[in-house]
Amino acid sequence: MIVYSATKREFIDDVRSNKIAEIIENEVLRKLNRNSPRSETLSWENSLQYMSQVLWDEDIPASAGVSIEYNLPMTNRRVDFILTGKDHNRNDSAVIIELKQWQEAKKTDKDAIVKTRFQHGEKETNHPSYQAWSYSALIEDYNETVRKESIRLQPCAYLHNMKSGDVLNDPFYSHHTGKAPVFISQDALKLSEFLKRHVKFGDSDNIMYRIEHGVIKPSKNLADALASMLNGNSEFLMIDEQKLVYETAISLAHIAQKEKKQTLIVKGGPGTGKSVVAINLLSELTKRDMLVQYVSKNAAPREVFKKKLTGSKKKTHIDQMFKGSGAYTEVEANQFGALLIDEAHRLNEKSGLYGNLGENQIKELILGSRFNVFFIDEAQRVTLQDIGNVETIKSWAQELESEVTELSLVSQFRCNGSDGYLSWVDNCLQIRETANQTLDDIDYDVQVFDDPNVLRAAIVDKNRLTNKARLVAGYCWDWNSKKDKSASDIVIPEYNFEAQWNLTEDGSLWMIAEKSVEQVGCIHTCQGLELDYIGVIIGDDFVIRDGIAVTNANNRSSNDRSIRGFKKLLKEAPEKARKVTDEIIKNTYRTLMTRGQKGCYLFCTDPETRDYFLQLAARKEETETTSEPYQDLELPIASFDNAMPYKTHVPIYDLYAAAGGFSEQQNLEECSWVELPDHINIKDDMFVMRVVGESMNRRIANGSWCLFRANPAGTRNGKIVLVQHREIEDPDHGGSYTIKLYHSEKTAIDGEQINTRITLKPDTNAFGYSPIILDNPEEDLTVIGEYLGVIG
Structure with a gap:
């Protein structure tokens, strides 16, 4: 789903008229069924003003596509800004731009993690380059259309309020900035140049529509990918809080081995990746020579994981990696380097078949390891014996002198990434309104x-x-x-x-x-x-x-x-x-x-x-609406069989059907025919087509149906013509044909007048339209028709 979609020109007009934030706010309410907080609205107003200035560069085509707040497939995460079009070789291209309001950032010792100030204080978060790259990689991973149709994705980040980029461009983060460059306040022109390298021509092939409606491959299943993950392969791309939790856990694990005991509490609902992070940590901490085990009260995930690993590792090794929560009643203090407790809300007080062993499972887990991670969702406590909750964990950690860190996972990877569905469930069950x-x-x-x-x-x-x-x-x-x-x-x-x-x-x-x-x-x-x-x-x-x-x-x-x-x-x-x-x-x-x-x-x-x-x-009835191709035209339309071709009727063409190949129109018997008024002297070279855009609005209003004469002979200077050329693109629709005022400059060569330059001029009072100049017009230039007048 995309909240806002337009051409570059339309986007700039919406920004200049101060409508952009209101438009997006209304679309968020309509499409996402939620109100936008004032801080979010202000961020749109601020960031999109800066983006519009970057896009003012005339070499960024006016018909490039602009998409705002695109929902990443299978998640609840959204991409801030995407610019679509074609590169120098006319390959489909999409630039993913992560927008940030940050004014400063601080370096950390964690991969792809920086520290910056948010509304409620300073905290750690993903480096903007990592975030932009991970979003891009996620689209490519999930979206088969992007891969099969070779749509090229290029991520970057724009921090328009930041004055110094020293921290973000520190060599420590070079692996990430190399994949997704970061631009700061004074880099606006550099960002424009970057965009022009990837989007030279407009989006004439509905690139973002194809991405949005592309084929999404099935999600990976953790159990199926387990063996590969434990062999060190990155089967699940960690984004946003998942990456932060993972890197924080790695850092705390090392601190705990040398200094004070550490407890990390990770809160997260269904499908937020708790188990994925746990298994990634199991693999990485084991590689770092720590004695680490995956712990769960519920036997089902342990046994499924063990079954999936059968044949890839020795049974004794597998059994040592996965343990029940009751296996620690007699362990020595700090016997383990790390314990990763999944589904921690299911922990019990006592252990054993008859509930007569040990004192308290939470206490025993913290006591037995230098570092422990409790993955918890208190809304999944499903028995009277479940004692796992955040306050109890913190209480035992304090008693056992283990330093506590709390983090949350909110990125939704289950239920098609739908926070809406999870909220619907809570509402249905009356857990919360x-x-x-x-x-x-x-x-x-x-x-x-x-x-x-x-x-x-x-x-x-x-x-x-x-x-x-x-x-x-x-x-x-x-x-x-x-x-x-x-x-x-x-x-x-x-x-x-x-x-x-x-x-x-x-x-x-x-x-x-x-x-x-x-x-x-x-x-x-x-x-x-x-x-x-x-x-x-x-x-x-x-x-x-x-x-x-x-x-x-x-x-x-x-x-x-x-x-x-x-x-x-x-x-x-x-x-x-x-x-x-x-x-x-x-x-x-x-x-x-x-x-x-x-x-x-x-x-x-x-x-x-x-x-x-x-x-x-029950969902709203989705009535199928088909756009009438000849709407707003009061003249009668007929098929070839019911028309009187070139006597009372002439062909009528859909503008977008002609995009990129008007000279290859369909067979005349297959197209529609329009009946012209009696006062028009019909010739057999006439046709009708709608003109879209504002580039000729002094004479032709946007959306007008116009009459043309095909392949006009004689001089064309000063006439309005429909032309096609492989090296041009119309600023309104991005196609390789355009309607403009024609002006040619000729030079006598061997006694013959040859066109050496052709200028196609707009005739408009709208902002930002420039003449199209062809210095080698004889190659692939086709004058398709001469404009005769508006008929509707």
Whole structure:
């Protein structure tokens, strides 16, 4: 999605008329369904004024494309500014420009990380060159259209308020500035020169439209890429906060080995890359000769990772890399160099099968390592035994004299990068009220089914593609098949639906096991993992009554250990019991509904709840609108068979269909014909075409339908003509033809008058149109037609 798209000329006009910030603000509200804070609006006003000045250079074509706030594929990140056109060799080119308001920056000892001042104080962030390059690389990685059609991407950064670039251009960052140069306040002319090197001709082939609507390749799956990552390959490009967390962790790990113990708390919701950063750290810290382990309370991600690594490493090595959170009850202090605790919200107080070992898992993890990273999302606590929260971690770190650093991950890589979908889920489950009460403009496949059998069939169908679709449910049915292999578990009799919970033999590998799409999983077999599509059966533990979400732990199966102790707590503290279980039930469905990267399919056992989700999942009817090619023309249009060619009718051409190749028009029998007024003496060399742009607005208004005579003979000096030449481009539409006043200079050579220079002049009161001068006009110049007048 692009918030703002225009030509360079239109962009400059919007800036000069002081409309640009208001236009973008309105488009953000319309397309993204959010209001823009005043600080954001001011940044657009400021930065885009500077960009318009850079683009004033006449050698940057007026028909170059300008795109603002382009949504990176599969993420919630946006590119500030993109200039599109063609380079000197007429290759498609897009310059990605990261705009910054910074006035100064400080160097750090972390790769691609600098320190600068923001609204709420100074903090570390990505070097602008790294950010611009990573965005460019992400587009190229995800967008098959960019690769297959050889659209050349060139990143850079423009810090228009910064007076000194010494820090940003320090040799320490040269690896990144070499990929994406950085320009500061006094570099405006240098930036113009840079843009002209990559965009010499306009965007006549809708480059940004092709990028925006390009084919997006499927997202990588962490489990599938695991072996390659542990061998040191960069399978996932880390952007923004991911890069900052990774580099901060590397730095703190080294400090911890020599100086004071360190604890890093990383907060992040579903799909923000917590596990990706953890696995990258596991690989890098191991390479740096630290004793490091990946830790998770939930067995499912550990066992899936181990299975994926089978055959690439020794089993003993694999087992030592991945551990459960209860494995540290008897470790010595600082025995490990680093422990990476994923899904830290799932940590328990006690360990062991019967919950009778150790004192506190958080304490044991901090005590046992010099450096520990807790990746946490408190909204994914799904059992009464889960004690993982930020305050508890900080409390134990303080007691064990471990210095705490807190960071957050917000870049969304799951659910098609849609913050909107995650907010919609929270709103539906009434976890919090959000602005995303509908799915309008949310690029994520959500469907609500009236029949669980149809839901299952849809998931099975999606699974045929990549074996990455599964059906899950709230734990509202007993696990009968655990003892009786022939028994059914999830039974919904009114629909003749029966299914079994995940097989015992699959265990924690259910998400990747062959044919496991035939069973139903639960929170314990999918948390911490991801799929392409997830089907969710919402049971009677979550229902809607008169628009209000009502949760009832009593409607959960007695087999469900996640609420073990609920009845005792209900007797001792009923209000607390209801509050805690309400949170657990809602968090459970939130977690289940965010396992899919591409889509979530739903069925609710309760009819009123189903109607509620159907209503919230309904999207606006998208009526297909086709642009009438001859709109605003009151004269009758006919096909060849229904016209009287060159008697009452002449051909009419769509301007954009002619772009770059007017002389190769379609067969006359295939084009449309327009009936001319009676007073026009029709000749068989006439045609009609719309003129767009303001370059001839003293005589021809923008959008006028005009009559031309083809291939005019005789002198053309002083006439308005339609010409085509491979070395020109029209400033309004970027094509290799243009409509201008014709003026030629001739020289006698061997007694013959030869054109030595042709000037194509605009006739306009608009800003920025310049004559097109051809010093070697005899090569490839074609005068297509002479303008006769406006007909509509």
